[in-house]
Amino acid sequence: MKLTTMSKVGGVLAASVLALTACGVSNEGGNSGGGGDETAAGGGSEVDWSDCTPGEESADTSSMEADSDTDITIGAFDGWDESFAAAHLYKYLLEQDGYTADVQSFQAGPGYTGLAEGDIDVILDGWLPLTHADYLEQYSEDIEAHGCWYDNAKLTLAVNEDSPAQSIADLAEMGDEYGNRIVGIEAGAGLTKTTEESAIPTYGLEDYEFIVSSTPAMLSELKKATDSGDNILVTLWRPHWAYDAFPVRDLEDPEGAMGEAELIYNFTRSGFSDDHPKAGQLLKNLVIDDEALSSLENVMFSEENYNGEDLDGAVEEWAGDNAEFFENWKSGSMAG
Template structure:
C-alpha cells in the first residue's frame, strides 16, 4: 500500500519548510497527505481542503485511492486524513472494519443520498418495483467495491423484478458519460446515483423510490483522520475538523470541474470566492 500511495500521490507546492512553530511553541510538521476516492464529490472536496491547507503553508499531497485502500491508508497512518466517508450506509462495512483505528471528526456535509436514478422522461418508472425490461435490463454502475455497488447487488436479490437485471461495473466517469449519451438520444438508462452530484444540475433526473429500503435514508459525508494527527499537526487538525459546507457549495465546484476546469484551479477559485466561509475553517490560525 505504501508503494501505491507513493505512486498515486500528487504533491501540491506549499511551504518550503517541512516544520514550523505553532502557537504552543511546539514544532508542527507541515507535510500532510489527504486520501480520497476518485468520485466527483471527493475530488472536489479534497482539492478544496488541500488548497486551504496549502494557503496556510502546508506541503499538501492529494492521493487518489480505491475506496477500501483509502480507509486502510488513514487507519494505518499512510495517509493523514480524508473527507470522504459516506455514512451510515454507503461505507458501513469499511467504517465497521477500521473505526477503532481512526479518529472520526463528524460530518462535513448532510443531506446526501444514494439510489437508482433514471431520466425524468422515463415517466412510467417511479419506483424500483416498476422496473421490468427497461434499459435492456442493465444497470450502469461505477467502480467494483463501492458501497452503492454492494447496495445494488443486494437490490438485485431483494427485488424479484430485478432478478434478471445485470449490474455493469465501470467508473463514475464512464457512468456519467453513458448517462449523458443516453439522455442526448432520449434512450432508457438506469444508473447508480448519488447526490450531491453535478449530474442533477445538468440533467432532469429522478431517484426511483426504494420501498424495501435497500439504499437506506439520508446519508452524511464524514471526515476521518489518523490517530495522533491532533498532536502532530494541531493547526491542520483544526482546519480539517472545522471543514463543513453545503450541497450547493459542493455542486458548484463539481460542475466547474466537469465543464473542464482543472480541479486545482477550480478549488483555488472556490476558495477565493468563498473567503468568508474559509475564514470560519481557519479561525484563530495565523
C-alpha cells in the same frame, strides 16, 4: 478519484471513477452496500458512527493563533472522487493561511494504516457506519475523529429530471416509459449487486433488462438521453458530479432496497489536534452539501472542465465562484 486514470467517453466526457480492481472495489457505486475488501458487514467499534451531524463541533477560527507546525500531509483514496475533492479543498484553504499541504493517494487499507502509524496527518473520506467499519475496528484507538462533513452517501436509482416516475415503486407500471431498461455500471460494483439482488426483486422489476456495462458507458447513455430529452433509468450514487452535469434526480426508495445513506468523516493521526489545533478545528467546521459537492466535482472531473487534471487549479477556479463557502468554513457557520 485517482486523477491519472480518468476514462473518456466517446470524446465527450470522462468517467469519474477508476476501473474496478480485482477485488471489485472502487468508487463506482461500491462504497455502500457493496461486496469487496473495503466493505464491512457491520461496525465492530463501540462508537456509534451513524450518530453524527455535520459540523456539530464547529467554532470560529478567526481569532485562533496560527499553528506553529504548518506542514500537513493529506491522504486521498484512489478511485474516490469525493476523496480528492475534499482533500484538495482542505489543501486550498490551508495554503491560503500559510500552511504547506501535500495530497498523497492511497488505497483505503494502506491509507488507514499510514494514518494510524503517523505517516499521514489527515484523511477526509471515512465512510461509516458500514463501508470502513473494519478499518475503524482495527485502528480507532490510534486515530482521531474530527466529525463528519457529508451525510448523504448512498446508492441510488436515478432518472432524468422531467421523467414521470417519482419512486422506484412506480417503475413496475412504467416500463414502457424507460424502454424497460435499467442502465447499470460494472459487474463487480456494490451498486450492481444491490440493484440486482435487492431493488429488482423488492420492487418487481424482473421484466426490466438490467444492462451491466461500465461507468463510462452509463454516463454516456445518461448524457445522450438528457441531451435528446428521452427518459432514462440508471444506477447512480451520491456523491457524484453527474448530479451537477446533467438534469437527473433520484427516485424515492420507500422499501430501503438500495440501503441507508452513510456519513463521511474526517480522521487524523493521534496527536494532530495538539500539533495543529487550528487546522484540526477547520476539519470539524467542514460541511459540504450535495449541491456544493457535485458542482466542485463537476469542475474537477468532467471532461468539459478539468477532466481529473490540475486538481489544485480546478479547486482554485471553483473557489473563485464560491468565496462565501470558505468564509463560512473559517467562521464555523456551515452547520445547518
